[in-house]
Amino acid sequence: MKFNLCCKVLKSSLNRLSIRQLSSSIQNQNDLFNAELKRQQNAVGRIEKINVVYKGVPEDAELIMNKNLSTPYNCAQHLSEMLCNRSVLALVDGVKLWDMHRPLESDCEVQLLHFHDTDPYHCNRTFWRSCSIMLGSVLSRVFKEDVQVALHSFPSPTVKSGSFVYDVELSLPDWNPTPAELRVLSGEMVKLAYEEIPFERLSIGQDLAEELFQHNRHKLEQIPSIVQQSLDGKVIVYRIKDHIDISRGPMMSNTNHFGRCTIVSAHKIETDVGLLYRFQGVALPKAMQLNHFAYGIIEERAKKLNSGRLPTIQGEYQPAMTSREEIAAPV
Amino acid sequence: MANQAEVTKLVSRLKIPILAKHRRLRNPEGPQGRVKKIRAIVTALFKYERIEVYHYDGDEARGYAERLISDAIRHGDTHKETMEMADYWIEEKNLVHKLFKVLVPRFQNTSSSYTRMLNAPIPHATPEDSHPHFRSVIELRGNPFPPLIQSAVDNRLLIQNVLLEEAKKEYRAAKYAEIAQDLESRANEKSDASSETREDTAEDESQPK
Amino acid sequence: MLPKAHLVFSKLKINLLKIENTLACTLGFQQHPPLDFNIAQVQNKSFPEPKTLTKLSLKELFDTSILWAAPKGRKTLEKRQMNRYGFKDQVWKMLMPRTDLTVCNTCGYTHHKKTLCGNCYAKVKEETTKLQDKIVAALGLNPVDKEVVVLYKGEKENASDEFYKTHKVIEVEAERPPWFSKNLLQKTTQKPSDSTDVKPTELG
Numbered sequence: 001m002k003f004n005l006c007c008k009v010l011k012s013s014l015n016r017l018s019i020r021q022l023s024s025s026i027q028n029q030n031d032l033f034n035a036e037l038k039r040q041q042n043a044v045g046r047i048e049k050i051n052v053v054y055k056g057v058p059e060d061a062e063l064i065m066n067k068n069l070s071t072p073y074n075c076a077q078h079l080s081e082m083l084c085n086r087s088v089l090a091l092v093d094g095v096k097l098w099d100m101h102r103p104l105e106s107d108c109e110v111q112l113l114h115f116h117d118t119d120p121y122h123c124n125r126t127f128w129r130s131c132s133i134m135l136g137s138v139l140s141r142v143f144k145e146d147v148q149v150a151l152h153s154f155p156s157p158t159v160k161s162g163s164f165v166y167d168v169e170l171s172l173p174d175w176n177p178t179p180a181e182l183r184v185l186s187g188e189m190v191k192l193a194y195e196e197i198p199f200e201r202l203s204i205g206q207d208l209a210e211e212l213f214q215h216n217r218h219k220l221e222q223i224p225s226i227v228q229q230s231l232d233g234k235v236i237v238y239r240i241k242d243h244i245d246i247s248r249g250p251m252m253s254n255t256n257h258f259g260r261c262t263i264v265s266a267h268k269i270e271t272d273v274g275l276l277y278r279f280q281g282v283a284l285p286k287a288m289q290l291n292h293f294a295y296g297i298i299e300e301r302a303k304k305l306n307s308g309r310l311p312t313i314q315g316e317y318q319p320a321m322t323s324r325e326e327i328a329a330p331v
Numbered sequence: 332m333a334n335q336a337e338v339t340k341l342v343s344r345l346k347i348p349i350l351a352k353h354r355r356l357r358n359p360e361g362p363q364g365r366v367k368k369i370r371a372i373v374t375a376l377f378k379y380e381r382i383e384v385y386h387y388d389g390d391e392a393r394g395y396a397e398r399l400i401s402d403a404i405r406h407g408d409t410h411k412e413t414m415e416m417a418d419y420w421i422e423e424k425n426l427v428h429k430l431f432k433v434l435v436p437r438f439q440n441t442s443s444s445y446t447r448m449l450n451a452p453i454p455h456a457t458p459e460d461s462h463p464h465f466r467s468v469i470e471l472r473g474n475p476f477p478p479l480i481q482s483a484v485d486n487r488l489l490i491q492n493v494l495l496e497e498a499k500k501e502y503r504a505a506k507y508a509e510i511a512q513d514l515e516s517r518a519n520e521k522s523d524a525s526s527e528t529r530e531d532t533a534e535d536e537s538q539p540k
Numbered sequence: 541m542l543p544k545a546h547l548v549f550s551k552l553k554i555n556l557l558k559i560e561n562t563l564a565c566t567l568g569f570q571q572h573p574p575l576d577f578n579i580a581q582v583q584n585k586s587f588p589e590p591k592t593l594t595k596l597s598l599k600e601l602f603d604t605s606i607l608w609a610a611p612k613g614r615k616t617l618e619k620r621q622m623n624r625y626g627f628k629d630q631v632w633k634m635l636m637p638r639t640d641l642t643v644c645n646t647c648g649y650t651h652h653k654k655t656l657c658g659n660c661y662a663k664v665k666e667e668t669t670k671l672q673d674k675i676v677a678a679l680g681l682n683p684v685d686k687e688v689v690v691l692y693k694g695e696k697e698n699a700s701d702e703f704y705k706t707h708k709v710i711e712v713e714a715e716r717p718p719w720f721s722k723n724l725l726q727k728t729t730q731k732p733s734d735s736t737d738v739k740p741t742e743l744g
Contacts, residue, residue: 056648083648121488288491290491380672381672425682425684433684433686451655451661452656475710483645
């Protein structure tokens with residue numbers, strides 16, 4: 001069967017190799033994001049120094065870094081290339097999970113976490129969450145122009161559930177993805193990983209958030225409840241390349257941690273907000289190798305409908321991660 | 332063909348690769364010196380359970396140690412030839428006891444090789460394409476010493492192990508449910524059958540009346 | 541001012557004389573001055589008298605000196621390049637980045653891909669030798685008929701009497717090193733627990 005025939009609703013891969021024209025709304029979103037990023041960097045003003053104590057391999061170190069500018073990734077750059085490559089997440093002061101590309105705010109003690117740790121619980125969770133947001137990024141641009149896509153949200157990541165999830169509203173009333181279509185989605189995910197894009201984090205106010213997501217009614221509905229539930233009344237957004245999404249985080253440092261991936265199914269789910277498609281997939285980090293038989297078992301299990309929280313009407317929105325969970329349990 | 336002995340059964344099949352031709356291990360004392368060196372290494376391996384030697388010597392001696400353990404497991408300590416071999420290759424005689432009383436029970440049910448050989452670290456400045464005299468670490472498995480390498484996949488908290496564990500649980504739950512259903516249906520059948528038989532007996536009983 | 545002008549004048553005079561002399565020599569009006577003319581005469585007996593050069597004869601040359609071999613022909617470019625840089629796949633003389641190094645996940649030091657990590661191995665080796673010495677000293681020349689188990693400080697309380705009967709227990713005064721995990725060992729003094737959902741807590 002010809003490839004194009006399999007993918008009736010998805011853009012053909014060949015077409016998209018030509019220079020992709022960003023739609024005006026996405027361009028607008030990115031301009032807003034860039035402007036806010038620049039504003040926040042300028043707001044730092046006079047650069048102050050902070051004392052960062054690094055604990056871990058190859059040896060403990062003490063670094064003098066820039067307040068509100070230097071990130072854990074910058075610390076890793078001072079220490080070892082291996083740390084830059086393998087670190088997924090930072091643990092600040094032994095309790096707070098911190099993105100690798102989020103500026104440090106005060107004197108602190110930093111540990112760098114990776115997938116081969118003794119207890120990689122937080123790395124695994126972060127990986128699962130990052131996979132969800134990457135899936136959202138892929139879904140938002142992979143469909144043809146005549147299909148309207150509105151990303152809704154994804155439930156709190158649980159690795160034990162067997163699959164990562166993104167709930168999306170499509171203007172297709174009855175769509176069953178063919179295996180070829182699912183394969184295209186998986187391929188897009190892997191392509192995103194090859195591009196080695198860092199996750200950019202930004203904490204923004206409610207007004208700006210509403211301006212950013214003015215084209216997405218689901219996100220617009222969610223923003224007030226997110227602001228209400230957050231401690232400082234801010235919304236945290238992440239950007240991968242040109243895709244911007246809301247998540248409490250933390251995310252892994254770069255898409256290149258992402259190894260192999262399969263998007264296994266898209267289930268139709270009836271919710272309070274209407275008919276949504278629950279896209280499910282399974283992925284492994286690049287650092288992990290698994291034989292195809294064992295991976296097949298995991299894939300097979302991921303096809304079942306994920307038991308994660310179903311999207312609810314506005315006001316009862318639960319963020320992907322509550323602030324309490326952001327604080328790592330003492331090991 | 333039928334009268335021919337099966338060669339595979341005469342000699343223990345070892346779980347390590349053995350070279351087609353033995354190594355000469357050049358020595359000023361000639362072949363005698365080679366044997367002496369191997370005996371020393373085999374003895375040290377049984378005594379210390381983990382030793383570091385030159386790769387070629389160690390690799391050669393490893394085969395002899397494996398063969399001794401394998402024979403000891405197959406024939407036991409009442410077999411004359413095996414005992415003679417052990418007596419020849421093990422220089423310290425208290426270790427002959429160890430071979431039969433400690434190592435045989437330890438390795439009786441293992442499916443892997445009895446020894447393990449790993450490359451010892453080499454100096455950092457060694458050129459990539461040079462062939463220095465590599466050293467190797469040989470150890471008997473199941474020794475009481477700290478492990479040389481931590482396995483990269485053993486940790487059950489790694490993401491793939493978590494996923495596989497959950498898949499296993501789900502599969503088991505499904506199987507148990509199936510079995511339970513099966514038992515239930517069987518019990519139902521049985522109860523039906525027994526009730527039938529009871530009816531039959533009742534009928535039988537009723538008939539003579 | 542006056543001495544400086546004088547100096548310039550004398551230099552000019554010397555130069556003019558030199559030019560005149562050279563011209564005369566080249567045109568053949570005058571002979572070159574002899575070589576030893578330039579040597580300042582020193583009243584010293586030890587000063588060697590200048591040798592009188594005799595005419596070189598080929599025979600004398602062969603008799604008195606060693607003749608070294610000298611290249612007779614031109615080396616080809618390939619040959620010269622080979623001598624300078626070596627051959628790519630066999631002997632390459634240039635410095636190349638290494639491709640066979642890797643980083644130890646446990647300690648973060650680099651080591652060769654096919655070998656154990658040097659840093660970790662040094663640690664393990666030290667502990668192993670310590671234990672081996674203890675075990676060998678404890679066993680002596682007696683026949684070995686029990687499995688040897690090493691118990692660190694604070695671990696022998698858990699061991700039962702039956703365990704002592706079936707195993708040769710070597711006690712070590714020191715604490716168990718944190719990287720020498722108890723859980724990874726096959727042999728243990730602890731009874732297997734009855735509960736099914738045990739989480740490993742003391743890994744690594």
